Amino acid sequence: MSKYRFSFPPYPLGWYQVGYSDELLPKQVVPLEYFGRHMVMFRTESGKVSVLDAYCPHLGAHLGYGGTVEGEDVRCPFHAWKFNCEGMCTSVPYGSEKISPKARIDTWHVVEINGLIMVWWHPEGEAPMFEVPLLEEYGHEDWTPYETRRWKVRTRNQEMAENAVDTAHFHYLHGTQNMPSATMSTEGPIMRAQSTTVMETPMGSVEGVVNVMALGFGFTLVRFTGLVDTILVNSVTAIDEEYCDVRFSFIVKKSGGRSITKGIGMAFVREIERQLEQDIPIWENKKHVKPPILSDGDGPIGKYRVWCRQFYTDPNAQP
Ligand code: FES
Ligand SMILES: [Fe+2]
Known part of the structure; x- marks a missing residue:
């Protein structure tokens, strides 16, 4: 018998919950740790949820600790560079050079459904292969809240x-x-x-x-x-x-x-x-x-x- 407890890898592909919709208000920024990775989740002023890898490509601050939402962007707490929901750097508040296209952060596929915030995980980074079904009873007046x-x-x-x-x-x-x-x-x-x-x-x-x-x-x-x-x-x-x-x-x-x-x-x-x-x-x-x-x-x-x-x-x- 194998000396390991498990004979399969730790992170199977699929959709996984990382939060509840009602726990992430507009402009809220939350650090996440799943799949052995560090991430940041935020809701923009217009209400969109975004999940990015945690670390700023400038000098590595974790955006989930002190990052703030400004409009549709998240602002790094260290030197105030801003990133949009697609992870692209949209603003460097000092310096005169054009923003490097390398100033970007990897993003996660996110769905907000059934009162849950879920991300897609695939070990090789492939796009979602199936969808999360709608739970029609959730939010219906005949049913209690969660x-x-x-x-x-x-x-x-x-x-x-x-x-x-x-x-x-x-x-x-x-x-x-x-x-x-x-x-x-x-x-x-x-x-x-x-x-x-x-x-x-x-x-x-x-x-x-x-x-x-x-x-x-x-x-x-x-x-x-x-x-x-x-x-x-x-x-x-x-x-x-x-x-x-x-x-x-x-x-x-x-x-x-x-x-x-x-x-x-x-x-x-x-x-x-x-x-x-x-x-x-x-x-x-x-x-x-x-x-x-x-x-x-x-x-x-x-x-x-x-x-x-x-x-x-x-x-x-x-x-
Ligand atoms: S580390 Fe994020 S702006 Fe410098
Ligand atoms: Fe059981």
């Missing part, structure tokens, strides 16, 4: 995403009454899995259907249909080779009065939190076994791992 939770977990995206198809662990680790039977299908970067589950709520046990739709490893929708419909947006973004930033954002369909929506919605949130906190010590300490020894009672783990391969440009690379 209830959010966040964790920093010492594992990799692929390991966490395997949770959905690992049916046996739901009973033995999470204590669910039965082992859900999952059906799984894939279509390009999308994986869908459906299972049934029984959840304990203040109103007693509720039988529900769980539909998972994963777009690569960065954006997963989990729809729980039962007494109250709930949707979980699950985002996992690699910080570096060791850690992932995990954000859970829940919306609940309003029905039967606010207290019922709140009661059952919160029971669902607590149940998912409880399960995640049981998963974390497993993920933080396990290693990726390849090939695994499976029993016929296991979920579609082999099929899941075949789907995973498309997100690596070199799936056999050692860390």
Whole structure:
């Protein structure tokens, strides 16, 4: 067995959340650290979000620490050079020479959708190969705003995403009454899995259907249909080779009065939190076994791992 915990690279390609829309106001500048890189994210005065590599090409200041937005540009705190959303230097406030075309910063593809700010990551810098789907229920009057939770977990995206198809662990680790039977299908970067589950709520046990739709490893929708419909947006973004930033954002369909929506919605949130906190010590300490020894009672783990391969440009690379 390999001495490494993982036999795949740390940063699979895809769309990954780096923030929430409502946490980035116009003129706000925020440093980011993902994929082992340093970046700066800002919102211009007109409301556009831009993500650039962090360092100023002049003398290397990090634009996320003291940088300011002026109109549609970000201004470096060190000597006040300005850069636009495309990373081009637009102004040097002293000196008389023409601005060098080399005075530019690499930019990231950004989308702002479903209340999330997401960037495209590709190990070789290729343009986006698929789009993030619109979650129509988000922002709809029949649904609550996001209830959010966040964790920093010492594992990799692929390991966490395997949770959905690992049916046996739901009973033995999470204590669910039965082992859900999952059906799984894939279509390009999308994986869908459906299972049934029984959840304990203040109103007693509720039988529900769980539909998972994963777009690569960065954006997963989990729809729980039962007494109250709930949707979980699950985002996992690699910080570096060791850690992932995990954000859970829940919306609940309003029905039967606010207290019922709140009661059952919160029971669902607590149940998912409880399960995640049981998963974390497993993920933080396990290693990726390849090939695994499976029993016929296991979920579609082999099929899941075949789907995973498309997100690596070199799936056999050692860390
Ligand atoms: S380091 Fe940014 S302007 Fe000098
Ligand atoms: Fe789990």
